[in-house]
Amino acid sequence: MITLVGGTFNRFHKGHEKLLFAAYKTGNKIMVGVTSDQYAKAHKEKILSYKSRVNSVEKFMSKFTGNYEIHPLDSMFGNTLDVDEAEIVVSPETYTAAKRINEKRIAMGKKALNVVEVPFSLAEDLFPISSTRIINREITRTGKRIKTINIAISTGNNLKVAAVDEFIHTIMKNYKITVNTDYKTGSEQPFGEETMKYATDRAMYGLKDNDYSIGIESGIFYNKVNDMYYDLHYCAVIDRYSVITTGFGSGFQMPDSVIDAIKTGSSTNEYVENLFGIKKIGHSRGISGLISSDSVTRSMLIYEALRNAFIPRFRPDIYERDFLS
Structure with a gap:
C-alpha cells in the first residue's frame, strides 16, 4: 500500500511538517504531490517557485525516510484516481477534496481511499497556522504571533x-x-x-x-x-x-437569605453591604470568599x-x- 499526501507547501511551516509526518507514520511508501507553479498561481497569490517548495518538502522528509517520491500536481485529483489501494493524508482544509476524490473513485468502480485527517496546527493565538498568515506577517512559520x-x-x-x-x-x-x-x-x-x-x-x-x-x-x-x-x-x-x-x-x-433578598429586587452586592457593611464585594473577594474565608474567591x-x-x-x-x- 502507498500513502498519498498533497498540497502547495508554500512558506513551509509547522502544519506542513505535521501533515508529512503523519504520512510517514503510516509506514507506507509516500507519494507527495506538490502543486505545480501554474496550478498554484491560478488559485493563490505570492507563491514560491515549485523548485523551492519541493526543496522544503525534501529537506523535511529526508530527516525520517527515503521511501518517498515527489510529483507535480496539476489538478485536485493528481494521481489519486490511478492507484488501486492507498491511504490519503489530509488536513481539515483539504478533507472535502478527499471526499470528492472518493466519490469519483467509487463512480469508477474503484475502492475508496482510506482518509487520515490531521488536525490543524494552531498558532500562539489558537488560530490555524497558514501560509497566508505568514505572508501577511501576522505569525512566524512556527506559529508565534508577530502582530499583537x-x-x-x-x-x-x-x-x-x-x-x-x-x-x-x-x-x-x-x-x-x-x-x-x-x-x-x-x-x-x-x-x-x-x-x-x-x-x-x-x-x-x-x-x-x-x-x-x-x-x-x-x-x-x-x-x-x-x-x-x-x-x-x-x-x-x-x-x-x-x-x-x-x-x-x-x-x-447560595444562602437562602441571599436568595430571598434577590427575589425582592436586591442584588448580592446590596445584600452583603447592608448586612456586613462591605461595599462592592463583587469587585473583590466575592460572596464565595466571604463564606469560605477566602479559600474560594470570586477571582x-x-x-x-x-x-x-x-x-x-x-x-x-x-x-x-x-x-x-
Whole structure:
C-alpha cells in the first residue's frame, strides 16, 4: 500500500511538517504531490517557485525516510484516481477534496481511499497556522504571533480584567487586553439563562476589530434536586471569525437569605453591604470568599469560567465542530 499526501507547501511551516509526518507514520511508501507553479498561481497569490517548495518538502522528509517520491500536481485529483489501494493524508482544509476524490473513485468502480485527517496546527493565538498568515506577517512559520493579539473584555470590574490577564498569560505571550465599557446588560442580578445571554452580549459588544472578545457574568441557577440556588460564573468568548466558545466556573450553594433578598429586587452586592457593611464585594473577594474565608474567591471562579471557555479551542477537532471556519 502507498500513502498519498498533497498540497502547495508554500512558506513551509509547522502544519506542513505535521501533515508529512503523519504520512510517514503510516509506514507506507509516500507519494507527495506538490502543486505545480501554474496550478498554484491560478488559485493563490505570492507563491514560491515549485523548485523551492519541493526543496522544503525534501529537506523535511529526508530527516525520517527515503521511501518517498515527489510529483507535480496539476489538478485536485493528481494521481489519486490511478492507484488501486492507498491511504490519503489530509488536513481539515483539504478533507472535502478527499471526499470528492472518493466519490469519483467509487463512480469508477474503484475502492475508496482510506482518509487520515490531521488536525490543524494552531498558532500562539489558537488560530490555524497558514501560509497566508505568514505572508501577511501576522505569525512566524512556527506559529508565534508577530502582530499583537488584541483581546477585549466588556466590564467595569477590574477583578475580571485581572483574571483574564492571569489566564491569557499562561497560553499567549504577545497580547494586549482592552477594557470595553460600551455595553449594556439587562440586570444587576441575572437568573438562569439570562446569565448566558448577558455574558454573550458583553462579548459581542467588545468584538469590533479584536482577535477575541470576552464577556463574563455571574448568575443564580436553581437546582431542583436539592431545592437550592447556586451562584455560577459563565464566560462567552467570541473570536474574529465569529466563533463562540463558552464555559462555567464552579457553582456553590447560595444562602437562602441571599436568595430571598434577590427575589425582592436586591442584588448580592446590596445584600452583603447592608448586612456586613462591605461595599462592592463583587469587585473583590466575592460572596464565595466571604463564606469560605477566602479559600474560594470570586477571582478563582472567574478564572475557571474563562479557562473552561477556552478548552474547546485547544483541540477543536475532538469536538467535531467547525470551530475554525
